[in-house]
Amino acid sequence: MxxxxxxxxxxxxxxxxxxxxxxxxxxxxxxxxxxxxxxxxxxxxxxxxxxxxxxxxxxxxxxxxxxxxxxxxxxxxxxxxxxxxxxxxxxxxxxxxxxxxxxxxxxxxxxxxxxxxxxxxxxxxxxxxxxxxxxxxxxxxxxxxxxxxxxxxxxxxxxxxxxxxxxxxxxxxxxxxxxxxxxxxxxxxxxxxxxxxxxxxxxxNLSAFVERKLFTLNTGHAVTAYLGKALGYESIRSSINDSNIYNCVRKAMEESGAALVERYNFDKEAHNNYITKIINRFKNPYLDDYVDRVGREPIRKLSKTDRLIKPLRMAIGYGLEYSNLVIGVAAAFHFKADSDAQSVELQNMIKTDGIRNTVVKVTGLNDMPDVVDKIVDAYCRISDGKLF
Structure with missing residues (x-):
């Protein structure tokens, strides 16, 4: 054997x-x-x-x-x-x-x-x-x-x-x-x-499939977790069943999807169907997951080649809409879970260096100050309870 x-x-x-x-x-x-x-x-x-x-x-x-x-x-x-x-x-x-x-x-x-x-x-x-x-x-x-x-x-x-x-x-x-x-x-x-x-x-052609998955499933999963956490939900299913979160997650996935279609010439309709299939997986009552688990290690997930910043940069590079990806990034900077070392480190960075400097340091978006401004603005709206 x-x-x-x-x-x-x-x-x-x-x-x-x-x-x-x-x-x-x-x-x-x-x-x-x-x-x-x-x-x-x-x-x-x-x-x-x-x-x-x-x-x-x-x-x-x-x-x-x-x-x-x-x-x-x-x-x-x-x-x-x-x-x-x-x-x-x-x-x-x-x-x-x-x-x-x-x-x-x-x-x-x-x-x-x-x-x-x-x-x-x-x-x-x-x-x-x-x-x-x-x-x-x-x-x-x-x-x-x-x-x-x-x-x-x-x-x-x-x-x-x-x-x-x-x-x-x-x-x-x-x-x-x-x-x-x-x-x-x-x-x-x-x-x-x-x-x-x-x-x-x-x-x-693995890179096409890697980015298709990472910037669709993982992007959507992360945005769901970070928005759900920001609004007080504990599970992915309860988060995605909130209509405001659903709409933002769907649009964020469509924004990353539009960039993927441009980059790899995916069929647009087929990719939108893929997005729908993934969101339905988030809603599966037999698969409920916790936002604290899905959102863990936020510093890694906010790095320039990972599921939030890379599709954001791609969308910007192709001149596409990216406002909902910005919201997902901003929500990630609010992620607080005492059991996760990176979450604790991230919140300490924000306390020490301020949100703007932390955004620049973690995301590597120092070359896009206008985008950093939008992330900071969305972060403040979340802090004030005025996101939706």
Whole structure:
């Protein structure tokens, strides 16, 4: 049986990528730091995925096990692995890079000449490229040469909503997911033969799909969370069911969508249908998510290449409307969640440096002072309760 290593045994790791790998015939070894999850995986060797909709479907995922990310036995698995995937969150990629580098070193020491592809399945543009950079920093020149010859790092775009939490008395491994999913991988970056995994789509134009997803789903999700938080809602569903929030989110997604249509020549009607499908996913009563979770790490999400500022810049560059994207950005600067370190840092920056300086520093919009003015104005309107 083929072997896969899945870094991250959380809801996305189990409910999406790890599940697809198992269903494709792989023995899946989950590498994680959660000893409870690891112990349970090893005790049962299987878990359930509940696909929630009006007609729920239960999938049994078999041939799975777990290992602590720092356990030396993981290196033995690396020797035989044919694919490695991650679902750990972008900020954790540097943390797992040294472990992956150790695995590559082990393969070199054992003269493994088979190819290995490592796919970072994260909400980050070029996540596999980033991971590759972190890994190479941990290797000697000779090890780097081996890595570049035998190890592929194809970028990918992933899309599946996996809400947190579970009903009481349900097994800790059981995970609930929506029916919709996309896993699209850059076929040009694979080393060796592209694996045949049902549900994994390959393309030679990944950037179009990456930006389509990041600047539609993730943009809309973020704007919904930040506006919902600003207006006192706790969940995504309750937020999007507020007509004012719905209208703003829809228009923000249409603004980013218009820029995507210009950039990649997408069919306008098809893209508007894609927007509608995504908003309906936000409304799915079986998938309710929390604004605090969706809105976490606001500094990263406000960076110049991420889901808010990049489509804003694109819209401006094409001479298109962007006023609702501005509102979404402004709402993000109001995001306050004591459990999220970036939220706390952002609010401290605003207190210390003021909102305008913070906007410039976080977004990199120093070259667009008029746009910064509009963000600050919207921020103040939110503060005064006069947004809608």
């Amino acid at each position: 083929k072997t896969a290593i899945q870094f991250g045994a959380g809801n996305i790791g189990r409910g999406f990528i790890g599940g697809l790998l198992s269903l494709a015939g792989y023995r899946v070894v989950f590498a994680d730091i959660d000893s409870n999850i690891i112990d349970r995986l090893n005790a049962t060797g299987e878990y359930k995925i509940v696909v929630v909709d009006e007609d729920s479907e239960v999938q049994t995922i078999r041939n799975v096990s777990g290992v602590h990310v720092n356990d030396e036995s993981l290196m033995d698995v690396f020797e035989e692995a044919e694919i490695v995937t991650t679902a750990v969150g972008p900020v954790a990629l540097p943390k797992i890079a040294s472990t992956i580098a150790k695995g590559i070193k082990r393969r070199k020491e054992k003269d493994v000449s088979g190819f290995l592809n490592i796919i970072a399945c994260e909400n980050l543009f070029g996540a596999s490229d980033s991971l590759k950079g972190y890994v190479l920093e941990c290797l000697t020149q000779e090890e780097k040469e081996y890595c570049l010859k035998y190890i592929g790092f194809p970028n990918s775009v992933v899309d599946r909503i996996v809400p947190p939490g579970r009903p009481e008395n349900e097994d800790i491994l059981t995970v609930r997911v929506e029916p919709f999913f996309e896993w699209i991988v850059d076929e040009l970056a694979f080393k060796g033969e592209i694996p045949n995994i049902e549900g994994m789509i390959t393309t030679d």
